[in-house]
Amino acid sequence: MRKLYLFLSLLTVVIFGTLSVITAKVYTPSDGNDNYGFPYTFLIRPGGKRFPNPTNQAELSYTNLLIDLAFAFLLAVIIWVVYIRLKNRTSVNSKRK
Numbered sequence: 001m002r003k004l005y006l007f008l009s010l011l012t013v014v015i016f017g018t019l020s021v022i023t024a025k026v027y028t029p030s031d032g033n034d035n036y037g038f039p040y041t042f043l044i045r046p047g048g049k050r051f052p053n054p055t056n057q058a059e060l061s062y063t064n065l066l067i068d069l070a071f072a073f074l075l076a077v078i079i080w081v082v083y084i085r086l087k088n089r090t091s092v093n094s095k096r097k
Contacts (some may be wrong), residue, residue: 004080007080008073008077008080011068011076011079011080012072012073012076013072015072015075015076016068016069016072018053019038019068019072020036020037020038020068022038022055023037024036025037026079027047027048028045028048029049030048031047031048031049032048033045033046033047033048034047036074037065037068038068039067039068039071040061040064040067040072041061041064042061042062042065042068043061043065044058044059045057045058045059045062046058056073060063067084
């Protein structure tokens with residue numbers, strides 16, 4: 001059971017990191033904000049050349065961060081269930097032969 005928790009935790013982190021990097025919107029070179037998060041944006045970093053500089057350097061939404069982590073965990077559980085079903089299906093088919 002401990003291996004399952006470890007596997008789901010690592011898979012959640014990998015899915016969360018991958019989704020965040022792939023869906024990131026980096027507009028700093030064109031004087032825009034950088035947005036991170038999928039399905040909800042949890043981090044907004046102002047970028048570019050602005051005058052005066054913004055006092056708040058980044059906006060972090062903990063609620064959106066938790067929702068994104070829960071989404072990644074849900075995807076990890078779905079991947080685990082599909083893996084177990086496919087594994088059981090192939091073991092049943094191999095026993096029949």
